[in-house]
Amino acid sequence: MRTVILTILLVLPTIAQLKQIEDLDFTDHSNGSPKISRSSYFKQDFRLGYKLKLFCEANGTPRPRIVWYHRGVEVNPDHNRTIRFSIHGDTTSSHLEIDPTSIGDKGEYECVATNSKGSRVKKFLTDYQY
Ligand SMILES: *[C@@H]1O[C@H](CO)[C@@H](O)[C@H](O)[C@H]1NC(C)=O
Numbered sequence: 001m002r003t004v005i006l007t008i009l010l011v012l013p014t015i016a017q018l019k020q021i022e023d024l025d026f027t028d029h030s031n032g033s034p035k036i037s038r039s040s041y042f043k044q045d046f047r048l049g050y051k052l053k054l055f056c057e058a059n060g061t062p063r064p065r066i067v068w069y070h071r072g073v074e075v076n077p078d079h080n081r082t083i084r085f086s087i088h089g090d091t092t093s094s095h096l097e098i099d100p101t102s103i104g105d106k107g108e109y110e111c112v113a114t115n116s117k118g119s120r121v122k123k124f125l126t127d128y129q130y
Helices: 002-011 015-021
Strands: 037-040 043-045 050-057 065-070 079-088 090-098 107-115 118-129
Touching: 037 107, 043 050, 043 079, 050 065, 050 107, 050 118, 065 090, 090 107
Parallel strands: 043 118
Antiparallel strands: 037 050, 050 090, 065 107, 079 090, 107 118
């Protein structure tokens, strides 16, 4: 009986619950290691040929730097990809914007905030709609 209930609980989680699991943070940040303070939603759909925007903000001491990854590969700015950073005190914010999007832009993105004390990852999952 217990197994059956557990199985149901494992199958049921919605994206919203997955997001909460994703956001649990058991790290001790008191040593200054980066903490993701704000970000756009974990799950984000974009319309093919239109804009995709992801946002991530991290703080730490020293102030972290942010690098974006798409399916494990660092995102470099190009004709259709813009990365903007803004810094304020111990906080770094970054916007990744892809415009226009194409099919290859779907999948997992990561915002990785790093300083000398450690590193913290915020993941995003994107998919396209027509
Ligand atoms: C940028 O987008 C245009 C239009 O979709 C596309 O033709 C081109 O290949 C893209 N360039 C890069 C570097 O992805």
